[in-house]
Amino acid sequence: MNGGESAEEGGAAALSKPAHSAPAREPRPAGLKPLWAVTRARFRMLLRYRGAALGGFITQVFFGLMFVMVYRVLYEGDGAAEGAPMELSQVVTYLWLNQALFAMQPWQPDPEVRQMIRTGSVAYELTRPCSLFWLWVARAIAMRSAPTLLRSVPLVAVAMLFFGMQLPASPEAAVLYVVSLTAALLLSSAITVVLNSSLFWTMSGEGITMLMPAIVMTLSGQNIPLLFYPAWMQPFMAWQPFRGLLDVPSRIYTGSLPPDRALLEIAGQFAWCAVILAIGHWMVHRGTRRLVVQGG
Amino acid sequence: MLHFESHITTSRISIDAVARVAAGLAPFFVRQETFFQEVVVSQIVAERLVKSYDVPERGGGLSGLFSMRTRKVYALKDVSFRIERGELLGYIGPNGAGKSTTVKILSGILVPDSGECRVDGRVPWSDRIAHVARIGVVFGQRTQLWWDLPVIESLDLLRDMYGLSQAEYRPWRDVLIERLDIGSFLQQPVRQLSLGQRMRADLAASLVHRPGLLFLDEPTIGLDAVSKLAVRKFLMELNRDEGLTVILTTHDLDDIETLCRRVMVIGEGRVLSDGSVENLRRQVSDERVLRMDLRDAAAAEAAATNLAGLPVRIVSREGGRVVLRFDPDTIPPTELLRRITERCEVTDLFIEFTPIEEIVAQLYTKHQAASSASVVPAEGAV
Numbered sequence: 001m002n003g004g005e006s007a008e009e010g011g012a013a014a015l016s017k018p019a020h021s022a023p024a025r026e027p028r029p030a031g032l033k034p035l036w037a038v039t040r041a042r043f044r045m046l047l048r049y050r051g052a053a054l055g056g057f058i059t060q061v062f063f064g065l066m067f068v069m070v071y072r073v074l075y076e077g078d079g080a081a082e083g084a085p086m087e088l089s090q091v092v093t094y095l096w097l098n099q100a101l102f103a104m105q106p107w108q109p110d111p112e113v114r115q116m117i118r119t120g121s122v123a124y125e126l127t128r129p130c131s132l133f134w135l136w137v138a139r140a141i142a143m144r145s146a147p148t149l150l151r152s153v154p155l156v157a158v159a160m161l162f163f164g165m166q167l168p169a170s171p172e173a174a175v176l177y178v179v180s181l182t183a184a185l186l187l188s189s190a191i192t193v194v195l196n197s198s199l200f201w202t203m204s205g206e207g208i209t210m211l212m213p214a215i216v217m218t219l220s221g222q223n224i225p226l227l228f229y230p231a232w233m234q235p236f237m238a239w240q241p242f243r244g245l246l247d248v249p250s251r252i253y254t255g256s257l258p259p260d261r262a263l264l265e266i267a268g269q270f271a272w273c274a275v276i277l278a279i280g281h282w283m284v285h286r287g288t289r290r291l292v293v294q295g296g
Numbered sequence: 297m298l299h300f301e302s303h304i305t306t307s308r309i310s311i312d313a314v315a316r317v318a319a320g321l322a323p324f325f326v327r328q329e330t331f332f333q334e335v336v337v338s339q340i341v342a343e344r345l346v347k348s349y350d351v352p353e354r355g356g357g358l359s360g361l362f363s364m365r366t367r368k369v370y371a372l373k374d375v376s377f378r379i380e381r382g383e384l385l386g387y388i389g390p391n392g393a394g395k396s397t398t399v400k401i402l403s404g405i406l407v408p409d410s411g412e413c414r415v416d417g418r419v420p421w422s423d424r425i426a427h428v429a430r431i432g433v434v435f436g437q438r439t440q441l442w443w444d445l446p447v448i449e450s451l452d453l454l455r456d457m458y459g460l461s462q463a464e465y466r467p468w469r470d471v472l473i474e475r476l477d478i479g480s481f482l483q484q485p486v487r488q489l490s491l492g493q494r495m496r497a498d499l500a501a502s503l504v505h506r507p508g509l510l511f512l513d514e515p516t517i518g519l520d521a522v523s524k525l526a527v528r529k530f531l532m533e534l535n536r537d538e539g540l541t542v543i544l545t546t547h548d549l550d551d552i553e554t555l556c557r558r559v560m561v562i563g564e565g566r567v568l569s570d571g572s573v574e575n576l577r578r579q580v581s582d583e584r585v586l587r588m589d590l591r592d593a594a595a596a597e598a599a600a601t602n603l604a605g606l607p608v609r610i611v612s613r614e615g616g617r618v619v620l621r622f623d624p625d626t627i628p629p630t631e632l633l634r635r636i637t638e639r640c641e642v643t644d645l646f647i648e649f650t651p652i653e654e655i656v657a658q659l660y661t662k663h664q665a666a667s668s669a670s671v672v673p674a675e676g677a678v
Contacts, residue, residue: 033456033459034457037456037457041445041449045442045444048444048485121435121438121439121440123403124435124440126405126428127405127431128428128458129425129426129428131425
């Protein structure tokens with residue numbers, strides 16, 4: 001996308017005329033353009049690392065198979081399937097969906113932002129005419145969506161062809177799933193921005209990077225559908241925000257959440273997005289206030 | 297009830313405070329006004345900038361684990377200056393003197409503890425987004441390019457970040473590419489570039505949006521001689537042809553001597569000197585260095601003894617070369633040359649200024665001596 005080079009020539013003319021005659025451009029709010037640009041850049045960058053995508057694909061197939069096998073064994077026990085909150089076919093599909101979206105989960109702060117804060121080049125981010133918060137949201141959306149797209153398409157194809165993953169439960173479920181998935185992406189990105197901004201205080205972010213996988217893995221339903229947790233934990237599981245990352249969309253897809261309840265759950269996802277974005281906004285704001293760019 | 301309370305408040309204000317406030321505000325408005333008038337003249341006005349950092353200080357042993365004490369370290373103690381449009385200003389000082397802090401305040405990244413600052417009439421940190429749209433920044437040791445993307449894509453990205461139209465962007469981008477000679481590696485990812493290439497690409501990136509003001513934090517650090525010359529030449533042309541104001545911090549005093557008409561020296565958070573390079577020389581020492589070559593070592597030794605009566609200091613003698621220093625106020629150069637040629641048989645001879653490195657070093661020593669002298673009684677008073 002280096003744009004049609006053949007268009008206007010005559011660049012050299014610009015230097016010969018004095019600066020004062022150069023159009024004095026009033027800065028205008030750049031709007032969504034920079035955000036879109038960042039997203040595109042991330043996609044192009046990822047496409048340069050196809051090897052990593054292939055590696056990710058193989059890992060996810062392996063883990064997917066493993067978990068599916070575990071649940072098959074569980075369901076084979078005498079009478080085991082009777083009290084189960086989901087059917088085996090639903091669980092299998094749920095697990096494959098979660099594997100496909102592995103790269104979308106907020107495991108860690110944006111490594112680019114982490115690098116920038118460590119080296120101090122975050123200073124450059126502040127010299128752009130954009131809100132740092134929205135710039136980071138855009139970066140996070142790009143970072144969470146690009147690799148996921150690259151890995152999930154082949155993974156879903158393989159899982160459907162060979163490993164028992166099913167199509168959406170109904171056309172309504174398919175449509176609702178797309179909406180819910182969008183909410184999940186936004187939610188993950190919002191959490192990522194919160195993680196990013198915590199780096200203003202901790203600098204290294206190592207603690208978070210160790211803590212987040214445990215939280216996300218348990219509370220999103222990554223490997224164990226949330227309905228499988230004991231009854232006394234269900235109210236908590238239903239209300240915590242991480243559920244919107246995987247459990248809600250995957251249950252909508254499998255039909256475990258009927259369409260009328262799905263709408264409510266999607267509203268819940270967006271509500272959590274709003275809350276976490278607000279927290280992120282506040283933290284970025286506070287963080288930049290106290291920011292001391294390293295290397296004074 | 298509510299009404300009653302508000303009534304009390306109103307009456308209290310009317311009796312007492314209003315008069316006081318009015319009296320207090322009058323001079324304030326006048327001050328603001330003069331401040332504004334000055335802003336119209338200068339592109340950058342910085343008044344009494346102070347900036348401190350809290351540096352964590354851990355006590356030893358177990359207690360250090362629990363209590364986190366911080367110490368205030370002042371990067372800027374009192375810095376004031378004005379910079380006009382189209383200036384090319386060198387800003388020098390030792391590490392930790394506050395150079396980068398100043399640049400970061402001017403570019404809206406840091407907020408000073410106190411002091412006033414206007415760039416193009418704006419307060420950089422409170423009006424950050426409007427401000428940064430008009431400035432370009434290069435931090436020499438860091439890149440603003442996307443590490444994994446080809447240079448051209450980074451430039452295109454910046455076009456979008458600054459919201460430029462193709463018509464605004466493309467001709468100027470081509471000028472930058474040509475002037476900085478980066479055309480040959482535009483398609484390479486930044487991580488594959490040499491330092492010199494990267495710096496030139498970074499310069500292009502900082503200028504994509506045609507800023508009127510460019511901050512360069514050590515732009516020539518680590519560059520080889522050829523790249524250094526290329527960067528300097530480009531900056532000089534840009535300043536001359538586009539009227540771009542350039543503020544450059546550096547450790548490389550050659551940068552200053554070749555580029556800057558004005559040089560500001562900062563040390564320990566204060567401006568130690570501000571003016572032309574000649575002015576800086578005069579401020580510390582106006583000594584000149586004279587190097588002369590004689591036939592051989594013996595002739596050089598003879599010359600050294602012959603010069604004994606003159607007001608000169610012999611700095612070194614090596615083989616047939618003698619280096620000495622003199623003050624042109626005590627003995628005019630022409631007079632000195634006449635006397636020397638009378639007494640010695642010189643094969644070659646040239647006079648130069650004291651190297652600016654030395655001047656700056658002397659300035660620091662002088663300043664440190666002065667400040668430590670002033671610290672002693674102050675401590676006694678405490």
